[in-house]
Amino acid sequence: MNAIETTDLTRYYGVLCAVNHLTLSVNNEIFALLGPNGSGKTTTVLMLTTLLTPTEGSASVCGHDVMREGEMVRKSLSYVPQDMAVDIKLTGRENVRFFADLYGVPHAADRVDEALAVMELSDRADDLIRTYSGGMRRRLELAQALVHEPSVLFLDEPTIGLDVAARKRIWEHIRALRKKGMTIFVTTHYMDEADQFCDRVGIISRGQIAALGTPAELKARLMKDVITAKVEGMFALPDVDGIAFVGRNDDEVSFTVENGREALPLLADALKKSGCIVRSMSLREPTLDDVFLQAVGRQEEPHGFEFDKFRIMLRRRK
Amino acid sequence: MSGIVTYMKRDFLKWGRGKVAVISALVMPAAWLIFVGLALPVQFTGNYLDFITPGILVMTMLSAGLSGGALLMFDKILGFLNKFLALPTPRSSILVSKILFITGRGLIQTTIILVIALLIGATLLSPLQYGLTYFILFLFGVLISTFATTIALYLEDHDSYAAFNTMISMPLFFTSSALMPYSVMPAWLATIAHFNPLSYAIDAVRDVTVGGFPAVPIIVLLVLTGGLLAICTHVFRKVTV
Ligand SMILES: Nc1ncnc2c1ncn2[C@@H]1O[C@H](COP(=O)(O)OP(=O)(O)OP(=O)(O)O)[C@@H](O)[C@H]1O
Ligand SMILES: [Mg+2]
Numbered sequence: 001m002n003a004i005e006t007t008d009l010t011r012y013y014g015v016l017c018a019v020n021h022l023t024l025s026v027n028n029e030i031f032a033l034l035g036p037n038g039s040g041k042t043t044t045v046l047m048l049t050t051l052l053t054p055t056e057g058s059a060s061v062c063g064h065d066v067m068r069e070g071e072m073v074r075k076s077l078s079y080v081p082q083d084m085a086v087d088i089k090l091t092g093r094e095n096v097r098f099f100a101d102l103y104g105v106p107h108a109a110d111r112v113d114e115a116l117a118v119m120e121l122s123d124r125a126d127d128l129i130r131t132y133s134g135g136m137r138r139r140l141e142l143a144q145a146l147v148h149e150p151s152v153l154f155l156d157e158p159t160i161g162l163d164v165a166a167r168k169r170i171w172e173h174i175r176a177l178r179k180k181g182m183t184i185f186v187t188t189h190y191m192d193e194a195d196q197f198c199d200r201v202g203i204i205s206r207g208q209i210a211a212l213g214t215p216a217e218l219k220a221r222l223m224k225d226v227i228t229a230k231v232e233g234m235f236a237l238p239d240v241d242g243i244a245f246v247g248r249n250d251d252e253v254s255f256t257v258e259n260g261r262e263a264l265p266l267l268a269d270a271l272k273k274s275g276c277i278v279r280s281m282s283l284r285e286p287t288l289d290d291v292f293l294q295a296v297g298r299q300e301e302p303h304g305f306e307f308d309k310f311r312i313m314l315r316r317r318k
Numbered sequence: 319m320s321g322i323v324t325y326m327k328r329d330f331l332k333w334g335r336g337k338v339a340v341i342s343a344l345v346m347p348a349a350w351l352i353f354v355g356l357a358l359p360v361q362f363t364g365n366y367l368d369f370i371t372p373g374i375l376v377m378t379m380l381s382a383g384l385s386g387g388a389l390l391m392f393d394k395i396l397g398f399l400n401k402f403l404a405l406p407t408p409r410s411s412i413l414v415s416k417i418l419f420i421t422g423r424g425l426i427q428t429t430i431i432l433v434i435a436l437l438i439g440a441t442l443l444s445p446l447q448y449g450l451t452y453f454i455l456f457l458f459g460v461l462i463s464t465f466a467t468t469i470a471l472y473l474e475d476h477d478s479y480a481a482f483n484t485m486i487s488m489p490l491f492f493t494s495s496a497l498m499p500y501s502v503m504p505a506w507l508a509t510i511a512h513f514n515p516l517s518y519a520i521d522a523v524r525d526v527t528v529g530g531f532p533a534v535p536i537i538v539l540l541v542l543t544g545g546l547l548a549i550c551t552h553v554f555r556k557v558t559v
Binding site: 049053077081084101 | 320321324325327328331332335336396397398400401402403404405406407408558559
């Protein structure tokens with residue numbers, strides 16, 4: 001039995017398809033759902049945590065169906081939403097104790113101390129949250145989620161708005177939880193974090209999985225080197241043996257090749273011949289950003305096309 | 319069960335830490351009683367204070383209940399509700415805890431009114447009469463807070479909730495039997511007042527204070543409250559974001 005299993009999971013908001021036939025299985029790992037703004041990450045998490053009813057398809061957490069066995073699903077998970085919510089009029093300890101009591105954990109006082117210690121908040125535990133920094137509040141939310149030792153932990157953008165050091169700390173905590181056997185489902189749009197800390201990533205775009213695998217596997221789909229060129233003017237795809245086009249991001253075009261040093265001059269010539277001006281070129285190893293670019297191309301936020309609104313817009317223009 | 323207590327504890331803790339909120343909750347009803355009860359020149363009754371006190375009690379419960387709906391509204395817009403809904407704690411305990419907190423807070427306010435009414439010259443009642451009064455106020459508080467909390471679950475933001483609150487509370491109060499008996503009302507007002515749920519509670523309390531036992535209004539309130547509670551508990555069980 002996998003910790004998380006989805007089959008053709010789909011959710012519409014009106015005419016907008018936010019999650020489109022998502023089929024996934026996640027087990028005993030740190031799984032990152034990676035995608036740009038509006039790609040359907042939060043919607044997916046909301047359905048898996050029973051907060052939103054799927055339009056179509058099914059999903060289960062720890063073998064319990066999210067629609068039919070909501071209570072069992074909620075017993076096995078903890079969820080930290082994208083938007084922070086901690087009571088600023090209460091102290092850190094009171095905030096965590098509140099969740100311990102709601103989960104009904106035995107020996108609540110000890111568990112609260114433990115969770116606060118793991119998140120390195122012990123020395124500030126009795127201060128009001130009003131006096132906490134953003135990073136501390138985020139860690140407090142994690143402490144709340146961890147008092148009950150869930151089998152599956154859902155974290156919606158756990159590191160958003162944090163500085164580099166705080167992000168690293170949070171990820172180290174997440175890794176430690178994974179070692180204890182927890183399944184962790186995170187969403188993020190930081191590629192480097194997913195690359196560094198996650199066991200497997202799913203790249204989601206417009207509600208669909210565009211690429212799925214370990215970061216190493218995904219990067220191995222590209223060739224050994226990536227060349228990025230800043231170009232100006234008309235641009236046509238150069239047709240050179242051994243050079244594959246990855247994608248374009250504004251004025252930057254990326255290619256992947258087996259041997260970057262040899263391909264550089266060939267590519268420069270080919271680009272010039274096609275009529276554009278090459279401002280600069282760089283050579284590096286593939287990153288998840290390149291995988292992402294290749295898998296989904298440039299990103300725009302999705303829109304549902306509502307004919308009525310469109311008509312109203314047209315009328316206003318007149 | 320333990321979930322209800324835990325949620326309630328949170329609301330009481332948070333309320334207790336906002337000094338202004340506590341003071342205003344305690345001062346406002348007293349101010350009403352003193353200004354309306356002592357200042358209005360009225361001929362239709364000997365002791366207007368005894369007449370108006372039930373109205374002020376019920377009105378206090380009404381505004382406590384309606385403004386209490388904002389609690390859930392804030393939990394919702396600040397993202398707490400999302401966290402609570404993902405907990406294994408039964409979702410209905412969110413509703414029940416809000417009802418008990420709001421009604422409890424309202425009963426604290428009404429106690430102050432009862433004490434002040436005595437101090438400024440209202441008639442002392444028997445313990446049984448006070449018990450019945452509290453029971454009716456409790457029922458009415460549950461009715462209003464259930465309604466307000468469930469409405470808050472469905473409204474978009476705090477502005478629309480505040481608008482809903484004003485829209486409901488003023489007309490309800492002024493078309494009830496709070497300020498004057500049916501006999502001195504214009505006919506159209508008396509008709510409306512007879513159907514106003516607020517009047518049921520006020521008439522019941524008034525009946526108690528003059529030594530009666532208002533069986534019919536109590537039964538009506540019980541049925542209304544029970545029915546609404548059943549519907550709203552179901553709504554909370556099924557809620558999604
Ligand atoms: N309640 C809603 N009503 C209508 N549309 C919605 C609602 N919630 C989300 N959407 C739309 O669904 C799409 C997916 O949203 P979702 O919140 O899942 O994205 P996301 O991947 O979490 O984005 P972000 O990285 O910005 O958090 C977006 O286009 C969004 O506008
Ligand atoms: Mg999101």
